[in-house]
Structure formats: C-alpha cells, structure tokens
Amino acid sequence: xxxxxxxxxxxxxxxxxxxxxxxxxxxxxxxxxxxxxxxxxxxxxxxxxxxxxxxxxxxxxxxxxxxxxxxxxxxxxxxxxxxxxxxxxxxxxxxxxxxxxxxxxxxxxxxxxxxxxxxxxxxxxxxxxxxxxxxxxxxxxxxxxxxxxxxxxxxxxxxxxxxxxxxxxxxxxxxxxxxxxxxxxxxxxxxxxxxxxxxxxxxxxxxxxxxxxxxxxxxxxxxxxxxxxxxxxxxxxxx
Amino acid sequence: xxxxxxxxxxxxxxxxxxxxxxxxxxxxxxxxxxxxxxxxxxxxxxxxxxxxxxxxxxxxxxxxxxxxxxxxxxxxxxxxxxxxxxxxxxxxxxxxxxxxxxxxxxxxxxxxxxxxxxxxxxxxxxxxxxxxxxxxxxxxxxxxxxxxxxxxxxxxxxxxxxxxxxxxxxxxxxxxxxxxxxxxxxxxxxxxxxxxxxxxxxxxxxxxxxxxxxxxxxxxxxxxxxxxxxxxxxxxxxxxxxxxxxxxxxxxxxxxxxxxxxxxxxxxxxxxxxxxxxxxxxxxxxxxxxxxxxxxxxxxxxxxxxxxxxxxxxxxxxxxxxx
Amino acid sequence: xxxxxxxxxxxxxxxxxxxxxxxxxxxxxxxxxxxxxxxxxxxxxxxxxxxxxxxxxxxxxxxxxxxxxxxxxxxxxxxxxxxxxxxxxxxxxxxxxxxxxxxxxxxxxxxxxxxxxxxxxxxxxxxxxxxxxxxxxxxxxxxxxxxxxxxxxxxxxxxxxxxxxxxxxxxxxxxxxxxxxxxxxxxxxxxxxxxxxxxxxxxxxxxxxxxxxxxxxxxxxxxxxxxxxxxxxxxxxxxxxxxxxxxxxxxxxxxxxxxxxxxxxxxxxxxxxxxxxxxxxxxxxxxxxxx
Numbered sequence: 001x002x003x004x005x006x007x008x009x010x011x012x013x014x015x016x017x018x019x020x021x022x023x024x025x026x027x028x029x030x031x032x033x034x035x036x037x038x039x040x041x042x043x044x045x046x047x048x049x050x051x052x053x054x055x056x057x058x059x060x061x062x063x064x065x066x067x068x069x070x071x072x073x074x075x076x077x078x079x080x081x082x083x084x085x086x087x088x089x090x091x092x093x094x095x096x097x098x099x100x101x102x103x104x105x106x107x108x109x110x111x112x113x114x115x116x117x118x119x120x121x122x123x124x125x126x127x128x129x130x131x132x133x134x135x136x137x138x139x140x141x142x143x144x145x146x147x148x149x150x151x152x153x154x155x156x157x158x159x160x161x162x163x164x165x166x167x168x169x170x171x172x173x174x175x176x177x178x179x180x181x182x183x184x185x186x187x188x189x190x191x192x193x194x195x196x197x198x199x200x201x202x203x204x205x206x207x208x209x210x211x212x213x214x215x216x217x218x219x220x221x222x223x224x225x226x227x228x229x230x231x232x233x234x235x236x237x238x239x
Numbered sequence: 240x241x242x243x244x245x246x247x248x249x250x251x252x253x254x255x256x257x258x259x260x261x262x263x264x265x266x267x268x269x270x271x272x273x274x275x276x277x278x279x280x281x282x283x284x285x286x287x288x289x290x291x292x293x294x295x296x297x298x299x300x301x302x303x304x305x306x307x308x309x310x311x312x313x314x315x316x317x318x319x320x321x322x323x324x325x326x327x328x329x330x331x332x333x334x335x336x337x338x339x340x341x342x343x344x345x346x347x348x349x350x351x352x353x354x355x356x357x358x359x360x361x362x363x364x365x366x367x368x369x370x371x372x373x374x375x376x377x378x379x380x381x382x383x384x385x386x387x388x389x390x391x392x393x394x395x396x397x398x399x400x401x402x403x404x405x406x407x408x409x410x411x412x413x414x415x416x417x418x419x420x421x422x423x424x425x426x427x428x429x430x431x432x433x434x435x436x437x438x439x440x441x442x443x444x445x446x447x448x449x450x451x452x453x454x455x456x457x458x459x460x461x462x463x464x465x466x467x468x469x470x471x472x473x474x475x476x477x478x479x480x481x482x483x484x485x486x487x488x489x490x491x492x493x494x495x496x497x498x499x500x501x502x503x504x505x506x507x508x509x510x511x512x513x514x515x516x517x518x519x520x521x522x523x524x525x526x527x528x529x530x531x532x533x534x535x536x537x538x539x540x541x542x543x544x545x546x547x548x549x550x551x552x553x554x555x556x557x558x559x560x561x562x
Numbered sequence: 563x564x565x566x567x568x569x570x571x572x573x574x575x576x577x578x579x580x581x582x583x584x585x586x587x588x589x590x591x592x593x594x595x596x597x598x599x600x601x602x603x604x605x606x607x608x609x610x611x612x613x614x615x616x617x618x619x620x621x622x623x624x625x626x627x628x629x630x631x632x633x634x635x636x637x638x639x640x641x642x643x644x645x646x647x648x649x650x651x652x653x654x655x656x657x658x659x660x661x662x663x664x665x666x667x668x669x670x671x672x673x674x675x676x677x678x679x680x681x682x683x684x685x686x687x688x689x690x691x692x693x694x695x696x697x698x699x700x701x702x703x704x705x706x707x708x709x710x711x712x713x714x715x716x717x718x719x720x721x722x723x724x725x726x727x728x729x730x731x732x733x734x735x736x737x738x739x740x741x742x743x744x745x746x747x748x749x750x751x752x753x754x755x756x757x758x759x760x761x762x763x764x765x766x767x768x769x770x771x772x773x774x775x776x777x778x779x780x781x782x783x784x785x786x787x788x789x790x791x792x793x794x795x796x797x798x799x800x801x802x803x804x805x806x807x808x809x810x811x812x813x814x815x816x817x818x819x820x821x822x823x824x825x826x827x828x829x830x831x832x833x834x835x836x837x838x839x840x841x842x843x844x845x846x847x848x849x850x851x852x853x
Contacts, residue, residue, distance in 0.1 A: 050429060076431030084429070090422035092655065101419040104412045105431040113412070153431055294658035344841060348597045351658055352791070353840050356833045363830040421655075476665055483662065487655045514677060520669030524645060527663045531654035 001064050003028040003188060004157055009058035011044055011212070018044045019212040022058075026157070031179070031189045033203030033220070035196065037232055041212035042192040043085055046159050049190075050082045051075050062157065077105065081155030083146035085162045085192075089134035096121060096130040098145055102152030117152060124148040124178060140171040147178065151187075158182065160191040164198050176202055196233070200224060208232070255395055259388040268387040272459065274494075274501045275394040276452050280474075281481040281493025282401045283448035288479065289488035290409055291441040292421025293343070296351045297358030299474035300338075301331040301446040305453025306468040307365065310378035320380055323454040324397075331450025332443050339439040346424065355471070362469030377464025380457070390459050397455060398494075401448045406490055408444065417441050418488070484526050486535025495535055568700035569821045570814060575702070575710040577813020579771045582713040583786055584793035584805040585720065586764030591794060592737035593757040596646065600664040601765060602787030603671040606780065608634045608766025609773050610675055616686050623686055624708065627770035631763040638762025641667060642755045668783065675780040683777040690774075709771035716767055720760075721802060733757050792836045 002025040011019040019041045026032050034042050047053045049060060051072040060068040067075060076082075090098050099117035100110075107113050121130045124144050129137065134145060143163055150158060160179065164172040172195075179202055183189055193199050199206060199220070206223040208216040216226040223229055262268055280302060288294045308330045309323020342353045365372045372378070384390075408414055416437045419427040427434055457463055468474065477500075485496020503522070507515035530537055587601045608630045615626035645667065649660050690708075694701040724730040735743040736753045744750045769786070776782065793812050797804025812832070819828040 052425070052428070071433070072428045073431050073433045076429060082429050084426070088423045088426035088429075090419050090426060092422060093418060097415065097418075101415050101427070101432075102430045104415055108412050110411065113415075149426075149430060288656065292656060294656055294661075296661075341841060348658060348661060349840060351661055352597065352795075353837055356837045356840075360830055360833050360837070363827070363833070367827055367830070472665070472669075476662070479662055483656075483659065514673070517670060517673035517677060520666050520673055523666030523669060524663060527659050527666060528645065528648055528652060531652045531659055536655070 001061060002026060003030075003063060004190075005059075005061040006045075006049070007059045007061070009045070009048055009060070010056045011041075011048055011053060012056045017212055019048065022209065022212065022214055024207050024214070024217065026188055026190065028156075028188055029183070029186060030204045031183055031191060031202055033199040033206040034190060034192045034209065035194060035199055035206055035223075035229075036209040038194065040210045040232075042194075042209065043161055044212070045209075046082060046161055046190075046192060049075070049159060050080065076150075076153055076155070079154070079156040080159065081150030081153050081157070082159040083143070083150055083161050083163065085165070087139070087142045087146050089137065089142050089145055091135035092133060094131050094133055095126055095137070095145055095148075098134050099126075099148050099152045102149040105153045120148050120152050123181070124151070125174070140167050140174075143167070143175065144178065147182070151182070155187060157188045157190070160189060162192055162194070164193060164195055172198060196224065252399065259391050265387050268391055270501060270505055272387065272390055272394050274497045275391075275398050276456055276459075277478070277481050277497035277501060278494040279394070279398050279401050279452040279455075280449050280478045281485065281497050282398070282405055283445045283452070284478045285482050285488065285493050286405045286408065286417075287438075287441045287445040289482060289492070290414065290421065291417040291438055293438055293441065294347075294351045294479070295354040295445075296471075296475050296479070297354030297356075297361075298445075298449050298478050299358045299469045299471060300354075300361040301335065301449035302453040302456070302474050303361060303365065303463075303465070303468035304331045304334055305450030305455075306457040306463045307372060307378070307453075308450070309454040309457035310380060310463055311372065313380045314373065314378050319383075320454075320458050323457060324451060325454075327454030327457075328447040328450040331446045331453070335442050335446035336439070339442045340435075343435050343438045343442075355475070358469060358471060358475050362465050362471075365465040365469060372465070375464060375466070377462060377467070378457075379462045382458065382461050394455060394459070397448075397451055401451075402490065402494075404444060404448070408441075409490070413437065413440055421488075480523055480526070483533055484530070486533030486538075489533065489535040492533050492535040496533060499534070564699040565821065567698070568702065569817050571697075571700065571702055572706065573814030573817030574810055575706040575813070576775075576817060577810040578710040578713045578806075579768055579809075580789050580793060580813055581806045581809025582716055582771070583765050583768035584790040584797070584809055585717065585802055586761035586768070587790040588794050588797070588801065588805045589733070589737075589764070590758055590761040593733060593740075593754055594642075594646070596664070597661050598664050599661060599787055600641075600668040600671065600783075601761075601790050602783035602785065603668040604634060604638065604762045604765040604783075605769035605786040606675060606778075606783035607637065607671055608762075609769040609776075609778050609782070610679060611766065612770040612773055613684060613686060613778055616688075622688060623770055623773045624712070627767055630766040630770050634766035635759040635763040638759040639755050641762075642758035646758070647751065647754070668787070672780045672783055679780065681779055681781075683779050685777050686773055688774060703775070705774035709775070713768065713771055716764070717802070717806065720764070724802070729753075729756070733760075788832070792832055795836055795839050 004026040006025070007023050009019050009022040022045065024032070034045065036042050044053065048055055051070060055068050058068065059066060062078060062080060065078070067078060090101060093101070096114070096117050099120055100113045103113040103116045121127050124147060126141065126144055126148055129141060134142070137145060147160065147163065163175050163179065167175060176198060179189065179191065191203065203220055205218060206220050207214060208223050208226065208229045210232040215228040215232060216223045258271065259268060262271070280298065284295065284298050305327030308327035309320040312318040312323050312326065313320045338357060342350055345353050366375050416427070416432050419430065419432060420434050420437060424434055453468060481496040481500050482493050484499060485494065486492025504519065507518050511518055583605055587598060590596070590598055611630040611633050612623050612626040615621040615629055616623055645663060646660070649663060690704045693704045695704060695707065724734055732743065732748045732753050735746070735748055736750050740750055789812060793805055793808035796811055797808030815832065816828070819831055823831065
C-alpha cells in the first residue's frame with residue numbers, strides 16, 4: 001500500500017456536500033499539490049485528514065494504518081503535521097516557545113525541546129526573531145512560524161495550507177525555497193494553493209478539484225493543460 | 240539571573256517566617272492569614288484560569304467541599320478536623336474529575352457559565368441535604384488551638400506548597416502545553432496536544448489546593464455554612480478578581496492581588512461603612528478597564544517600555560509564558 | 563385538576579413576562595456576543611425607578627413603566643459606550659474579563675440601590691395588586707393577566723421594529739455578521755450602543771410588569787439574571803421566538819415546581835436543566851425541532 005491513501009472521502013455539512021468521492025494517494029518523498037478555485041473544498045480535505053472534521057464516509061490510511069477514526073491530536077502524534085490557512089500563532093508566546101510547544105511532542109525535557117526549537121528556527125530562517133512575541137510578527141513570518149512549529153513535531157507528512165497566500169513575490173520565493181528544503185529533508189508534503197504558478201514549480205503531481213470532486217490528477221503540465229481545469233479557473237469561454 | 244531569583248525567593252520566605260515575630264496584634268495576624276488563604280485559592284485558580292485559560296466561575300465548589308470535609312469529620316465522626324486538610328483536597332480532586340470530563344466539552348464563556356451553575360448547584364445541594372450537612376444552620380467546631388501564630392505557619396506552609404507545585408507545573412512541558420491551549424486550542428490540537436487531558440491536568444491540582452484552602456478555612460474560622468463557603472460572589476468571583484488584580488498567569492500575581500484586596504477590603508469596611516461594597520464594585524470595573532492583566536502582569540509591560548526607551552538590550556526579551 | 567390548570571396558567575403568564583426580560587438579554591448577546599451578568603441588575607434598577615414613581619408621585623406602575631424605560635435606555639447606552647465598549651481596546655490575556663466587567667457593573671448597580679433604598683423588602687400596594695379573576699374553579703391574579711398581555715404587546719412591537727424599520731434591520735444585520743454589516747455601511751458601534759439601550763429598556767419593562775407581583779429588594783437582580791440565562795440558553799441564543807418559548811417553559815416549570823416539588827430543590831432543578839442544555843443542546847430546544 002502507498003505511504004498515504006485517501007479512499008472515497010465524502011464530507012457533507014447539512015445539505016451541502018463539500019467533498020464528494022475524492023480518492024488519491026501519495027508515495028514517500030513526494031509533493032502533491034492540490035489546486036482548485038476558492039470554495040472548492042481544498043481546506044476541507046486538510047481538515048478531514050487532520051481530523052478537525054469527522055468524515056461523512058470514506059477511509060484514510062497512513063503508513064498502512066487506518067487513521068480516520070482517531071482523535072485529532074493522535075494524527076499529529078502518528079506523524080502528520082499541518083498548518084492553517086488563517087494562521088493561528090500562539091500569540092503571547094515567543095517564536096522559540098511556539099516551536100518548543102511543537103517539539104514537546106517527542107520529548108519531555110525543556111532543554112532538549114529548546115535545542116530542537118533552535119535548530120528548526122534556524123532551518124526556517126526565523127533565528128533572528130526567536131525571542132519576539134508571535135503576535136508582533138508580520139504575516140510572512142507568521143506563516144513561516146506555522147511551518148516551523150509543525151516541523152518541530154517531526155512529521156513524516158506535512159499538510160501546508162496556502163503558504164504563499166497574502167505574500168508578495170519575494171516572500172513567496174522564500175516560502176517556496178523553504179518548502180523545497182523541507183522536501184529535501186525527506187518529508188512528504190501535500191500543499192494547497194490556488195496560485196497556479198507556485199504549484200507548477202514545486203509539485204511532483206497535482207490534484208485539481210472543484211465542488212469537492214476530482215477534475216484532474218497527474219503531472220503538473222498535464223493538469224495545467226486539462227480542459228476541465230482551465231474551465232474551472234477561467235470559465236467556459238477558454239476551454 | 241537564576242541564582243538571583245532563587246535568593247530573592249529565599250529572602251521572601253525568611254521574611255514571611257519572621258512576620259509573627261514582628262506583628263503580634265491578633266487582628267493584624269488575622270488579616271495576614273486571610274490574605275494567605277486567598278493567595279492559596281488564587282494561585283490554584285490561576286493554574287487553570289490564568290495559564291490554561293479555562294476561566295472557572297465555580298471554584299467555590301472545591302473550596303466548600305474542602306471546608307465541609309473538615310467540618311463534617313468533626314460533626315459526624317468526632318474526628319479532628321485537621322484530618323480534613325488531607326481529606327478535603329482529595330475529595331475536591333475526586334469531584335473535579337467528572338466535572339472536568341463533562342465541562343471541558345465547552346469552550347470559553349460557556350465553560351465559565353457551566354462552572355458557575357455547578358458552583359450554585361453545590362451550594363443548593365449542601366443547603367438542602369440537611370441530614371448530612373446540617374443545612375443552612377452550618378457547621379460549627381470548637382478549635383483546640385487559639386494561637387494565631389500557629390494558624391499563620393500552617394497557612395504559610397500550604398501557600399508555599401501551592402506556589403512551589405504550580406511553579407513546577409508551569410515551568411515544565413505541561414506549562415507550555417497549558418499556555419498553548421489558552422492561546423489557541425486548534426493550533427494546540429494540531430501540534431498533537433490532547434487538550435482535554437491537559438485541561439484536566441490543570442483542573443486537578445487547582446481543585447486540590449482550593450480544597451485544602453477550604454479545609455484550613457474550616458479549622459481556622461470554626462464556622463461555615465453553605466452561603467459562606469459556596470458563595471458565588473464572595474468566593475468564586477472574588478478569586479477571579481484577586482488573580483486579575485494581581486496578575487493573570489504570573490507566579491506572584493495571586494499573592495499580590497490577595498494582599499491588596501484584603502487590605503483594601505478591610506480599609507473600606509472600616510472607613511466607608513455601608514458604601515464599602517459599592518466602592519469595591521467601582522474598583523472592579525476600574526481594574527478590568529485599566530489593569531486587565533493585573534499589577535504583576537502590567538509591571539513587565541511597563542518595565543519593557545522603560546527599557547525600550549533607554550535602548551538597553553533585553554527590551555524585546557520574552558517574558559516567559561505571559562502576555 | 564383545577565390546581566393543575568391554575569398552576570399551568572400562572573406559569574404561562576409569568577413566563578410571558580420573564581420572556582420580555584430574556585429578549586432584552588438575547589438581543590444584547592446576539593449583537594455584542596457577550597455574557598451580561600448585569601442584566602438582572604438592570605431589571606432591578608428599572609423596578610426601583612417604577613417603584614420610586616409610584617411611591618413619590620403616586621404614578622401607577624403600568625404608567626411608571628413608561629418613565630422607567632427611557633431612563634434604563636439611557637443607562638444602558640452609557641454602560642455600553644463608556645465601559646463595555648472600551649474593553650475592545652484593552653488587550654487582555656483572558657477574554658472572559660468581559661464577563662467580569664459585567665459582574666463589576668452588577669455590583670455597582672446593586673450597591674447603589676442598596677445605598678439609596680436600603681435592603682428593605684418593598685412592594686407596591688395598588689388597588690388591583692391582590693385582586694383575582696375566576697375562570698371555572700381557577701383563580702388567576704389580575705396583575706399577572708395584565709402583565710402578560712402588555713408583555714406580549716411589547717414583544718409584538720419589538721418584532722415589528724426589528725423586521726420593518728431600518729434601524730431594526732441594521733440591528734439584525736449586525737447580530738448576524740458584524741463585519742459584513744459594517745461593509746454595507748451600518749454604523750456598528752452606534753447600533754451596538756442602541757441595542758444595549760433597548761435591551762436594558764426591555765429589562766425595565768419586564769421588571770415593572772412584575773413589580774406588583776414580587777417583593778423588591780436590591781439583590782433581586784440575581785434572580786432575574788439567572789432566569790434570563792436559563793431562558794436564553796433554553797431558547798437558543800439571539801432568538802426572539804426562542805426566548806418566548808424558553809420563557810414559557812421556565813414559567814411553567816417554576817410554577818409546577820413550586821406546587822409539586824419542595825421549595826428547596828426548585829432552584830436546583832432549573833440549574834441542572836440549564837447545565838444539561840448547555841452541554842447537550844448547544845442550540846437550545848430549537849435544535850431539537852431541526853433534527
């Protein structure tokens with residue numbers, strides 16, 4: 001079985017079907033990009049994987065274990081980290097304390113947590129801000145803090161939710177470079193983004209969804225040229 | 240830096256030990272003992288409310304349970320109420336277990352309301368179960384010891400124990416986890432923190448020490464009734480005010496808050512007569528509007544402002560785990 | 563059977579008046595998303611204003627009410643503007659400090675009343691206070707009937723105000739989505755202030771209607787805070803209709819409880835129901851209907 005498998009995911013909110021019959025898998029070390037217009041169900045997929053929402057039906061397997069019945073905090077313990085589209089910094093804690101809060105998942109010692117947090121803040125180029133309170137960081141750094149914090153939990157699979165949204169081009173490039181470094185460190189990544197350009201550059205494969213169902217899945221070039229994808233992004237006239 | 244703060248703590252403790260040598264008037268010692276009782280409850284509340292961010296409006300339940308454990312030992316079994324100082328916290332902790340499991344389903348103000356109604360339910364329960372609790376008539380004991388100095392040292396011991404325990408908890412992994420939960424519960428969950436478990440880990444010691452304070456109160460004051468120990472405004476709300484005045488999520492905040500509150504309370508009662516609660520109420524509003532994080536809490540902000548102006552290093556220094 | 567009928571009718575009549583007070587609370591909660599523990603104290607102040615008019619000038623409570631309403635509207639606006647609204651700018655670790663501020667306000671109002679009127683139990687002795695009408699074999703108190711009908715009229719007027727006028731629509735919009743309302747040009751801070759004023763005025767009205775039926779003393783506010791909370795939680799927050807249903811349920815439960823259960827446990831039953839609804843029916847009884 002593959003490293004990560006999602007099989008026939010369905011999520012309904014009352015009468016609204018946010019995700020319908022979505023299946024995909026990942027191999028270890030891969031970057032899977034998930035694209036789709038606003039409201040197409042990308043973030044819902046993340047919330048389903050990380051168990052912030054329960055599935056209506058479907059199955060999720062991680063390293064051969066079924067995980068869709070586990071409580072949310074267990075998912076992280078098993079090695080799936082996530083970031084939030086709307087960043088959720090631990091506002092009144094310093095950057096290093098934020099990252100330590102993640103590092104404590106694998107250790108009980110303050111010294112070891114701090115040491116690991118130092119390494120990770122440096123890795124994410126946050127070293128110079130480590131004693132700054134999270135609430136006074138600008139958005140680009142907050143997004144990076146989200147990544148640093150979840151890296152500290154030693155994930156094998158990382159779910160990145162709109163890491164580049166709201167960043168200027170230079171900041172985006174920094175973020176993309178960071179994502180590449182994370183992949184080179186051996187971490188498998190699913191990334192949600194609606195900026196096509198970002199996704200084309202870094203994804204090994206792309207999953208395009210609209211109205212919660214798959215419209216295309218494959219190599220970036222294939223997906224970008226797929227008529228359904230063009231229709232979803234640009235409207236019928238261009239298809 | 241660390242040695243310095245250890246030295247300061249030892250100095251404070253020594254000074255505290257010498258207090259009854261200097262202050263001999265029973266009335267003054269009585270005030271100080273009251274301050275210590277409130278410091279204990281405040282410190283215990285602060286662990287759950289300040290650090291973990293779960294604001295309980297029902298800590299009177301644990302205080303009352305502790306007090307009644309001691310009182311009823313004497314009342315029913317003629318056992319020394321001092322055993323209650325051990326039994327009370329245990330009972331309060333046992334009761335807090337199901338309370339935590341049920342009420343932590345709720346977040347924020349809804350948790351506060353649930354705890355508020357639980358505190359009131361306990362008050363009514365202890366008023367109505369008159370066969371067991373002697374109802375509204377309350378429980379009276381004849382204390383064997385009348386020396387204020389004795390009570391002072393016992394209460395001081397409990398306070399030191401409470402401060403030490405919460406300090407150890409706060410400055411550990413658990414402390415980091417509690418503050419993470421307070422700052423953002425979803426983020427905490429995403430970092431693999433079992434939030435309900437850790438909230439309970441804050442509630443249990445909080446209930447334990449509040450119960451111990453209650454049991455000591457029974458021994459010291461020698462009379463309780465449900466309207467005294469399960470009182471909403473005079474216990475549950477009072478403890479929140481003590482912590483807010485002193486400093487939310489600070490080690491010394493509750494103690495500072497208790498000292499100022501009891502002192503001002505006595506002062507108002509002595510000088511203002513029937514208007515004292517009114518002035519108290521005005522004070523509450525002013526504190527919340529102008530010192531939302533308490534004196535100790537805002538002290539660091541003030542210090543930081545001064546440091547920044549002088550351009551000294553350390554202006555951005557993180558004040559550990561605090562706002 | 564007659565006792566039962568009489569108990570139920572009394573409960574419904576009382577519940578209608580409670581509902582008016584609770585609607586005041588639910589309006590404020592809806593727009594401001596705050597928990598207002600001073601609501602009962604506002605009821606108490608409203609009752610004292612009406613009482614004062616009666617005692618000093620001999621104005622009948624049902625007319626005094628119309629003086630009490632604007633006074634409380636004004637007090638409500640002041641409290642919102644200069645106290646609760648200021649908290650938005652205060653950076654606090656615990657957002658619950660807002661609840662605590664309303665406790666402070668409650669203390670100030672209660673103690674101010676105690677200073678002026680002392681702790682004595684007071685009541686208005688009008689000609690009709692203790693008169694009753696008979697319906698079959700059941701005797702029903704006249705002030706209850708009058709109070710209930712006036713409460714229903716006010717509820718209906720409020721409903722018209724909220725659905726037909728621009729101001730009312732702005733209040734509902736702010737309650738549903740503050741940011742969106744602001745984008746659409748609603749002056750949210752002014753609306754919030756007015757809502758708090760209206761909520762306080764409704765509290766005063768409900769209190770005044772209950773004045774011929776209850777003894778009045780400064781601490782009576784706690785009673786009404788508890789009742790309004792139970793009603794609001796039962797009926798689902800921010801819902802006028804829910805508040806009416808919640809009010810009727812509470813009125814009947816209280817009335818039946820007082821007749822058939824011992825007095826001591828009566829209050830506890832209410833609290834236990836409150837806790838259970840809070841835990842298991844977060845949307846109030848309305849969420850049952852939706853399932």
